[in-house]
Amino acid sequence: MLRFALLNILTRPLRSFLALVGVAVAIAGVVGLISVSSGLKNTMTDTLDKVEGLVMIEANSVDPIFSSLPISYANRVEKIPGVAACVPEYWKVAPNVEGQKTLMGMFSAVVVLGLDPERHTRLSAGHVYSRSMKRGRNIEGQDAGKRRVVVSERIAKKYGKDVGGSIKVGELLYEIVGVYQTGSLFLDGTLVMHLDQAWAFAGISGKDVVTSFYVEPKVQSKEEMARIEKAIEDEFSKDPKKVDCLSTAEWQSEFGKLISNLDVFLVVVSSIAVIVGAIGILNTMLMSVTERIPEFGILKANGWSRGDVTRLVLVESTYLGIAGGLLGCSVGVAGVQIAARFMPFAPATPPSLVATAFGVGVVLGILGGVYPARHAAGLSPVEAIRAA
Amino acid sequence: MSLLRAVNLTKTFAIGSRPVEALRGVSIELPENSFTFVVGPSGSGKSTFMHLAGALERPTSGTIEVAGRDLGALSDDELSDFRREKLGFVFQAFNLIPNLNAVENVLVPFYAKGLAEGMREKAKEMLKRVGLGDRLDHRPRQLSGGEQQRVAIARALLKDPLLLLADEPTGELDSKTGAEIFALMRSLHREKGASVVVVTHDTRYIEPADRVIRIEDGRIVEEK
């Protein structure tokens, strides 16, 4: 019977092929989407795992880029009990690197980060960038007044640069002294330089304004973070420039919202794809069953029971589902691999995803065959043969 | 013991609101190892009778027993088993599965349940017996009408049927080919002891020992 079913599928190769392409497209799409989104999730969690402290920015400014605070705030924060260190940061978007615009792609943006290396020695765990050096050295006190930068491996690769070379940011040329790699999509778009160079880059002369501060607590715990956060916000509540503290946990919940939206989106798209695939198989099997009505009459007259006929049609549609699942998984995995070359982060395609997607293909085959199978099985042999 | 016993068999088809009485009380008894012709005008109910005898349809009322089994008391699945194991069918035109070759068509009754060992060889032998030894892997569309009917007979031969039911098996054949088909059914009858019920307009092939049932307007009007 398995061979007979296969024969029936192969007799109409084009139609069977179209049905399985329908399934394959659905499966490949689901594999691709989920791979990309779980890759994205990995990147986000990577980022969050790497930043352990609090980020202090001007109240209501959303992002350090849009914030501006007096540098003197650092000393006040460091007096708050439980705070190990508070280091100033100056963030500035670099819209043009090596004469190329950086804001075109979602993940190609480059930002300049100015640090005060002396202050950084107070951080016990160090800064995320200083912890992630691959070659060369960190920005140090001796770099004050010098146009020197530390770049990420990604930026180094993209612009074909390395330690010892120089990179043009905006109109100015900087010497590359080190290369880091955090592995995080969002963090690896940063050019790290001395704070006074960042000010120079931004074109401000005064040495008293930064965009934000990185605050390291003495004890790493959720409760302690929340307490310090509250204490810092209270400390500046009477100043003209109030502050917001963002903890990793808060970023996490922001990302969490984003991710759950993404998940809803994925579920909707996948369901639509799956339904379309099922309808494709249903349609093909219905056509095939309708065309073969006299055959089912012959089978039944010759002793095939309802169950036998049902099984035959289900096996046929399951074949379509299996073939569609295989094709879809292969195309999906291959497509993700090809797409990965053009993406700044690695999509994640775990074997369980491929297995599940294949399983969905098989289930689609079975589901798409149920109605046609019942239809064929319920035919009266006499009427079926008369339809010839 | 009789092979087939029908008592007051009726079959009514409801077309819209108007019922069509295809059989209006048919009672008949056919002995084992008999060769029976069912004749009568078009629309008289011959095919309907054959379908009831072959467990392809259920009567509206009355009872029909084949080989001592009351067909009305059997479930659908039991009727399927009964057809597969005990009955052979030859219809006027469409008898074979287009996707399968001659050997596979002979084996088709057993495809769903799994083939017993040696069955394929036996199927080839049956095809040789009906003169199709050189057509074993031909598909139906590569076979003539007469050859297709022979495949259907070979299919019946494979299982040593109790009863071969043929509905105008020569209806679309020329007279020479028709004679060959009747000769084959005769040999099946003689050698295997199968009973044959054949619905036909061709009265030329009736032999003296045969039974003849004439049906008119849903009733048996003559029996000999």
Ligand SMILES: Nc1ncnc2c1ncn2[C@@H]1O[C@H](COP(=O)(O)OP(=O)(O)OP(=O)(O)O)[C@@H](O)[C@H]1O
């Ligand atoms: N499925 C059906 N639905 C409605 N009416 C039917 C059905 N099958 C048969 N009939 C009617 O029952 C009557 C008997 O039909 P049947 O096919 O038994 O005749 P027949 O003797 O075999 O005729 P023929 O020699 O033309 O084959 C006819 O009037 C036919 O129209």
Ligand SMILES: [Mg+2]
């Ligand atoms: Mg008829």
